[in-house]
Amino acid sequence: MQPLVFDPEICLACESVDCIMRCQYIDLDQARAKQEHDRIVRGEMSSILKDCVTCYACEEYCPSGNHPFYHIVEQQERLGVHPVPRPIEKSQVIMMAPRGRIGKKLVSPPVIDMCFFDIMKGGIRGRLFDGATTIGGSDVFCNLMFLHFARNSTIRERLPLVMDNIMRFHLEPSGVRELICYHDECYGTYTSWAPAFGIEVPFRPVHLFDYLYHRLLELKADIKPLNAKVAYQRPCSNRLCPETDHFVDDIFGLIGAQRPKRTYEYGNALCCGGVPEAAQRFDLVEEIRGKNVADMKEAGVQYCVFNCPFCFWTLAEPVAKAGIFPVMMSDLCLMALGE
Amino acid sequence: MERTEIIVQLKAIVGDAYVSDAPEDLFIYSRDQGVQEPHLPDGVVMPGSASEVVSIIRFAGRENIPVVPMGGGLVLSGLTVPLKGGLVLDMKRMNRILEVNESSHYAVVEAGTSQGMLDAYLRKHHPQLKHSLPDAPPAATIAGNIAIHGSGHLSQSEGGFHSEMVTGLEVVLPTGELVKLGSCSTVPAWFSRAPLPDLAGLFLGWNGTTGVITKVGIKLFPRPKYHDVLVYMTEDIDLAPMVLGRVIGTSMAEDINYALAPKPDYLRGFQMTVVNFTANTEEELAFKRKTLRSVMKDLYETRDSGFMPVPPNMKAGFLEAPQKALSKFADVRKGGGFEYVGAIMPIERIPDACRAGMEITARHGITYSLGARIIGRGNAAMFFFAYPFNRVDMDEVERVKKALEETNETALALGGIPWKTEVQGQQAILRQMEPGTYALMKRIRAVLDPAGIMNPGNWEVA
Ligand SMILES: Cc1cc2nc3c(=O)[nH]c(=O)nc-3n(C[C@H](O)[C@H](O)[C@H](O)COP(=O)(O)OP(=O)(O)OC[C@H]3O[C@@H](n4cnc5c(N)ncnc54)[C@H](O)[C@@H]3O)c2cc1C
Ligand code: SF4
Ligand code: SF4
Numbered sequence: 001m002q003p004l005v006f007d008p009e010i011c012l013a014c015e016s017v018d019c020i021m022r023c024q025y026i027d028l029d030q031a032r033a034k035q036e037h038d039r040i041v042r043g044e045m046s047s048i049l050k051d052c053v054t055c056y057a058c059e060e061y062c063p064s065g066n067h068p069f070y071h072i073v074e075q076q077e078r079l080g081v082h083p084v085p086r087p088i089e090k091s092q093v094i095m096m097a098p099r100g101r102i103g104k105k106l107v108s109p110p111v112i113d114m115c116f117f118d119i120m121k122g123g124i125r126g127r128l129f130d131g132a133t134t135i136g137g138s139d140v141f142c143n144l145m146f147l148h149f150a151r152n153s154t155i156r157e158r159l160p161l162v163m164d165n166i167m168r169f170h171l172e173p174s175g176v177r178e179l180i181c182y183h184d185e186c187y188g189t190y191t192s193w194a195p196a197f198g199i200e201v202p203f204r205p206v207h208l209f210d211y212l213y214h215r216l217l218e219l220k221a222d223i224k225p226l227n228a229k230v231a232y233q234r235p236c237s238n239r240l241c242p243e244t245d246h247f248v249d250d251i252f253g254l255i256g257a258q259r260p261k262r263t264y265e266y267g268n269a270l271c272c273g274g275v276p277e278a279a280q281r282f283d284l285v286e287e288i289r290g291k292n293v294a295d296m297k298e299a300g301v302q303y304c305v306f307n308c309p310f311c312f313w314t315l316a317e318p319v320a321k322a323g324i325f326p327v328m329m330s331d332l333c334l335m336a337l338g339e
Numbered sequence: 340m341e342r343t344e345i346i347v348q349l350k351a352i353v354g355d356a357y358v359s360d361a362p363e364d365l366f367i368y369s370r371d372q373g374v375q376e377p378h379l380p381d382g383v384v385m386p387g388s389a390s391e392v393v394s395i396i397r398f399a400g401r402e403n404i405p406v407v408p409m410g411g412g413l414v415l416s417g418l419t420v421p422l423k424g425g426l427v428l429d430m431k432r433m434n435r436i437l438e439v440n441e442s443s444h445y446a447v448v449e450a451g452t453s454q455g456m457l458d459a460y461l462r463k464h465h466p467q468l469k470h471s472l473p474d475a476p477p478a479a480t481i482a483g484n485i486a487i488h489g490s491g492h493l494s495q496s497e498g499g500f501h502s503e504m505v506t507g508l509e510v511v512l513p514t515g516e517l518v519k520l521g522s523c524s525t526v527p528a529w530f531s532r533a534p535l536p537d538l539a540g541l542f543l544g545w546n547g548t549t550g551v552i553t554k555v556g557i558k559l560f561p562r563p564k565y566h567d568v569l570v571y572m573t574e575d576i577d578l579a580p581m582v583l584g585r586v587i588g589t590s591m592a593e594d595i596n597y598a599l600a601p602k603p604d605y606l607r608g609f610q611m612t613v614v615n616f617t618a619n620t621e622e623e624l625a626f627k628r629k630t631l632r633s634v635m636k637d638l639y640e641t642r643d644s645g646f647m648p649v650p651p652n653m654k655a656g657f658l659e660a661p662q663k664a665l666s667k668f669a670d671v672r673k674g675g676g677f678e679y680v681g682a683i684m685p686i687e688r689i690p691d692a693c694r695a696g697m698e699i700t701a702r703h704g705i706t707y708s709l710g711a712r713i714i715g716r717g718n719a720a721m722f723f724f725a726y727p728f729n730r731v732d733m734d735e736v737e738r739v740k741k742a743l744e745e746t747n748e749t750a751l752a753l754g755g756i757p758w759k760t761e762v763q764g765q766q767a768i769l770r771q772m773e774p775g776t777y778a779l780m781k782r783i784r785a786v787l788d789p790a791g792i793m794n795p796g797n798w799e800v801a
Contacts, residue, residue, distance in 0.1 A: 085645025087574040087609050095605035278648045280639045282632050313651050 002198030004074055004152075010066045011041045019058035019068035024270065025284070026051050037068075040075050048072065049081045053281060054148045055271045056239040059192065067196050069147070069239075076150035084278045089149045096146075098158060102139035102165050106174045109133075110211060113166070115183040116141040117309045123330050124182075126339040127222070128215050136182075139165045142189040144237065148275045152197075159189065159199060167202050180206045184307060188240030208307065209247035212333055216254045223336050225256020230332070231301040231324070232259065233292075233315060234269035235308035251329070255336035260299040264292055274314035289315065293322045305332050340402050342381050349384045349426075352394045357385040357432065368409075368419075368427045372669075373678035374728070374740040375417025375761050378424065380407070385429045389509060389517055389553040392428070396551060397515035399426060400790050406513075407794050408547040410451060410483025413475050415678045416761040418487070418546050422796030428551060430480065436460050437554070439468070443530045444559045445506045446470065447523075450482035450552045454661070457481060461559070469493075469562040471501055474661040482552040487759040488544045488683075490714055490721050492594045492615065492660040495587075496560055499715030502543040506531050509554035510542055513788035521556060529556030541783065546759070547794040549787050563617040565624040568657040569631055571612040573644040576690040582612050582644070583686055585634040587717035591627045592616050597720075598710035599693060602671070610693075611647070613657055665725065668708050674729030676736065680746040680764070681723045684755025686713065689720055695749045696724045703742040705735065721758060722750070766801050 020026055020033040026048060028036060039046035049072060058068040075081075082089060096116060110129065114121050114136030121134045140162055146154040171177065181187035190205040216223065232248050245266065252259050264270040270292045273285040296304055296319065304319045306312040307329045316326035327335075340348075342360060349358040359365075360382045370377035381404070386392045399406045405425025412419045412429075421427055430451035438447040439461070448457060455477025461468050471493035473484055484491075488502045497503050507521030507529040518524070520539045521532040532539050542549050571582055579597060586595055594615040601607045614631060618624035632646060639645040649657065656664060669677035684692065689711055700707040706727065711720035724746045728739040747757045747764040751771055757764040769777050780798060784791075 082642040085572070085639055085642045087572045087643075088645055088647055090574070091572070091605045091609055091647075094607075095603075274648060277646075280632075280645050282629070314648075317651075 004067060004070050005196050005198065006067050006071045006074075008041045010064050011068075012038060014064070016063070018061045018063055020048060022061040022267070023055075023058060024268065025053045025055065040072060043075065043078070045079055046075075049076050049079065052076075052083070053271060053276045053279060053284065054083055054236075055275075056147065056188075056236040057267075057269075060239040060242045060267065070152065070193065070196050073147050073150055073152050077152055081150055084149050085280065088278060089151070092149065093146070093151070093154060096138060096141060096143060098139045098141070098161055098165070099137075100139065102137075102169050104169050104173055105135070107133040107135060107170050107176055108174060109176055109178060110180050111135065111170070111174075111176055111178065112180045112182050112208075113140060113186050115181070115186050117183065120182070120309055120328075123328055126334050127219060127337060128212065128330065128333055128339075135166065135170050140170075142186045144185040144189045144193060147193075148278070155189075155193065156197065159194065163202060171203055176203075178204045178206055180208060180211045182208050183309070184235050184237035184241065184244075187244070188237040192240035207241065207244040207247065209244055209251060209329065212330065213247050213250050213254070216251060216333060216336075219337060220254065222338070223255055224338055226332070226336050227256050228258070228303055229260050229299065229301040230257040230303040230305050231262060231296040231299060232265060233272060233304055233306050233308075233311050234265065235306075235311050236271060236275070237308070251333065255333060257303075257305075257332070257336075260301060262295050262299045264295045272308070272311035272315045274310050277314070289318050293318050293324075296324055297322050303327050303332065305329050340404075345402070345404065346382055348398055349382060349395065352398065353384055353386055353391050357387065359383050368412075368429075369421070371412055371415060371417060371420060372675060373415040373417055373761070374676070374736055374743060375420055378421050380421040380427045381424050383427045383429055385432045387432045389433075389511065392433075392511045392551050392553055393515050393517055395426070395428065396511050396513060396792075399792050400513065400515060403790055404792060405795050406551070406792050408486075408551045410480030410486075411453060411476070411478040413479045414483065414487060414759055416759055416764070418759065418761070418794070418797065422762065425792070430482065430551075433553065438529070439465050439559070440528070440530070441465060441468065443528070444468065445529055445556050446559055447507075447529050447554060447556050448481050449554055450480065452481050452555075453477060454479050454481065454484065457557075458660075461562075465559075467562055468559040470557055470559055471496060471504060472660045473501070474665050476666060477661065481555050481557060485543060485555060485557070486545070486547055486552060489759075490712055492662070493560055494594045494712050494714055495590075495592050495716065497558065497715070499713075499718070501557075503715075504558040505539055505543065505555060506558055507554075507556035508539050508542060508552055511551040511553055513550055513790065513793045517553070523556060541787070546765075546797045548784060548797050549793060551793075563619045565618045565621060566658055567616060567624055567628060568649065568654060569614045569616075569628065570647040570649050570657070571614070571635060571644065572647045573610045573612070574608060575643065576610060576693045578638075578644060579610065579612075579689040579693070580687045582635070582638070583689070583713055583720075584717065586612065586614050586631065587713060589627075589630050589634055590716070591630055595713040596710060597689065597713070598708065600668070600708040600710075601706060615657070665708070668725065669727055671706065672727045672729045672732075672735070674731050676728035676730040676739070677725070678728075678739065678743060679723045679725035680743055680750060680760065681721050681758040682747075682750035682753075682755035683714070683719050683758050684722050684750065684753060686717055686720050688753045688755060689722060691753050692722045692724075692750070692755065695753065696746065699724070699742050699745050699749065700726065703738040705738055705742055722755060724750075762796055765798055769798070769800050
């Protein structure tokens with residue numbers, strides 16, 4: 001198995017320690033940040049390994065692309081740091097395991113990979129997804145969520161099988177090479193995590209927003225601008241593919257959604273709180289959810305748009321209680337098409 | 340008296356439509372969903388009023404015909420199976436809700452009123468009030484449940500047992516007198532059993548062997564607007580008393596349940612403590628949530644246990660009353676067979692009960708769901724050893740039967756007492772009971788039921 005592509009020398013020479021200095025959850029001055037991060041680099045225990053809420057953001061913050069977060073996860077696992085209590089971790093490992101219940105199913109483009117969330121495939125409808133086929137479930141699940149559980153090993157172990165399943169049972173027999181990732185987790189896995197661990201991806205992943213944007217362009221004549229203010233809850237895994245973030249603004253532009261300026265968006269986006277809740281960081285959850293929703297309210301938005309089903313599950317209720325309508329991105333686009 | 344004559348006499352009391360000795364009806368009333376042997380009744384009769392019950396009981400007494408009162412027939416342990424034949428007295432027609440006192444928080448219902456009916460009625464007409472619902476299917480009756488010391492989703496209220504929530508009873512004695520017990524015996528209100536000598540106990544826990552309950556006064560509780568659930572996950576059954584003790588110590592839960600099962604596979608080997616709590620405001624709810632979490636802090640910081648994130652669909656299930664999980668599990672083997680030993684036991688015996696349940700089921704090759712509902716403020720637990728089976732698989736039925744018998748013995752050995760147990764379990768209890776206590780039970784029954792017509796075979800030594 002390939003080791004993580006990580007160069008300790010780059011970190012040891014790094015003065016800015018952006019990965020930690022920009023972290024919204026770890027509050028260290030520059031000197032301490034350097035000291036603690038160097039500890040991780042040397043393979044020693046560090047407060048960062050315990051305090052990290054696994055928000056993935058430092059993957060985006062590091063100007064050198066040196067994979068600080070994947071490295072944190074490696075070290076957490078090596079040193080036995082469990083961000084989430086063991087019974088919950090173990091049970092998730094079993095729950096999300098490939099079940100071997102996959103069979104050959106021919107697909108035709110566009111092929112939407114629903115990740116584990118096959119139950120969300122009801123959202124793949126209307127003209128936006130004309131002719132689309134979906135795949136989903138445990139046998140094609142990327143398993144990237146185990147980054148939250150300090151378990152790179154689980155992803156390493158399962159990903160080759162998962163990709164093989166996708167190819168062997170779906171893409172190859174159908175002669176398809178492109179897979180539209182419904183969830184940022186899958187896209188991040190195939191475009192960031194897998195290359196970082198030297199794992200080759202046998203198909204071309206496409207981000208859902210990329211697909212939506214181009215499809216909306218085709219349907220431009222039918223779009224009725226929403227004329228609504230919308231907040232975007234950026235998911236943790238989008239930090240692995242920041243190059244796709246511009247599609248949010250691009251899509252908003254097409255569907256007539258305004259994105260009022262907020263404190264907690266783009267690089268400053270806050271976690272939905274779901275993972276810190278599993279990590280038993282309850283005060284933090286309250287704080288970030290409170291700040292996040294208050295920020296949306298202050299911006300006067302009518303909608304909060306999600307792409308991650310997990311963020312939706314955890315944040316939809318507080319958002320709705322604040323009088324803001326929670327909606328998935330694909331549904332927001334459908335609304336603009338009058339569907 | 341010939342059966343045909345019995346039927347004629349009964350029809351004269353309740354009307355033609357409400358008596359049957361048709362073979363298909365007798366078949367249905369001869370059995371329940373558990374493993375107990377079926378016994379055919381001679382007839383089934385459905386009274387519509389207390390006076391009809393009086394007439395039926397007087398008639399049965401004169402003719403020495405056994406009478407088995409039945410509510411929903413959902414007890415699972417054969418307590419409504421007519422062991423000695425005779426009549427099944429199906430109370431379902433007596434289902435009127437007679438009074439709801441909003442100020443004094445009680446309802447008066449006829450005995451055959453189902454849990455579902457009272458719940459629906461309160462939701463519609465008195466939405467600020469609720470009663471404690473067992474997790475049994477909603478067709479279970481109020482009287483059938485209190486008659487066996489049931490418990491439910493307000494397990495942390497009062498003494499926790501539904502029999503302790505009874506404010507008064509109207510009962511037809513086995514000799515045919517109609518009596519009222521509790522405040523309603525003296526004044527026209529059903530507010531409590533105190534301060535009078537507590538005669539209601541003569542009909543609670545007796546499995547219908549001392550008389551027929553015709554009316555029940557039952558306590559009602561506020562139905563706060565906000566409701567939430569926390570699920571604490573452990574991987575060490577020996578932690579149970581500590582975890583449960585801490586939750587109980589907050590006095591903030593409405594219901595506390597503990598559960599473990601081999602399925603689904605991702606929960607095998609783990610235990611869940613499910614804590615339901617309610618509040619009148621969001622702030623109060625948040626405060627309770629925070630307090631309940633804070634008492635576990637040192638435990639979850641070890642990372643050996645912790646609060647499980649509960650996704651919305653799962654949460655919706657936990658917030659339901661009655662809980663559907665056990666009903667769904669009941670049919671996991673298909674074929675409609677399900678029985679459980681519920682044992683009332685001290686909290687500290689829960690770990691041993693879990694171990695025993697797993698050992699017994701492994702030995703008999705059957706599946707299980709084990710768990711406990713904490714009763715009252717932690718005075719006891721109703722520990723359930725639930726075994727589903729496929730009725731057509733006779734080998735499995737036999738194995739479950741043996742497992743249930745052993746479980747009853749084990750529950751007793753652990754210092755618990757099998758609850759609503761089948762005849763063999765009752766006999767095991769009586770063997771262990773102080774002889775003086777059993778002698779008193781016998782004397783009471785002899786006084787109340789000299790002809791021995793009420794649910795004979797129950798609470799009797801072999
Ligand atoms: C899936 C499932 C979950 C369950 N969960 C719970 C639970 O959470 N809590 C709980 O307490 N129980 C539970 N039970 C057990 C049982 O179903 C309930 O206790 C139920 O309330 C019994 O009521 P019933 O009307 O069905 O009683 P029946 O089965 O009809 O009768 C029970 C006993 O009471 C006697 N009886 C009935 N009516 C009268 C009367 N009017 N006068 C005198 N005696 C009478 C009967 O002779 C019998 O001995 C569960 C059962 C199932 C199948
Ligand atoms: S991970 Fe990047 S930002 Fe962090 S210390 Fe290393 S080089 Fe600097
Ligand atoms: S993953 Fe998030 S919380 Fe952890 S160190 Fe990186 S930025 Fe901070």
